[in-house]
Amino acid sequence: MDYSETIVLIVSFLTLIISLFAIWLAIMFYRYYSQLSLLVNEMSKGLEITTTRLEKISALLYGEKNYIPDKQEDNAKADINLLKKEEEGT
16 A cells, blocks of 8 residues: 555545534534424423413402513504503503
């Protein structure tokens, strides 16, 4: 074996190691993405439960039904006071 064949053999071995490392990284990324996705879903369920509890607390304490909007308006001049919006609607 001459010098060039040895270099080709070493480079081929390094390529194999790098490809195995890339496959391992892809598998780890998929695992972490799956775990993060489940975590975000659980957090959103907890947020929804907390929102309904907050709405019930204001109804119990003040006898008024307040609501927390699902989506914020993009208008910068939108009224933030939820009680005022409810009074205007009735």
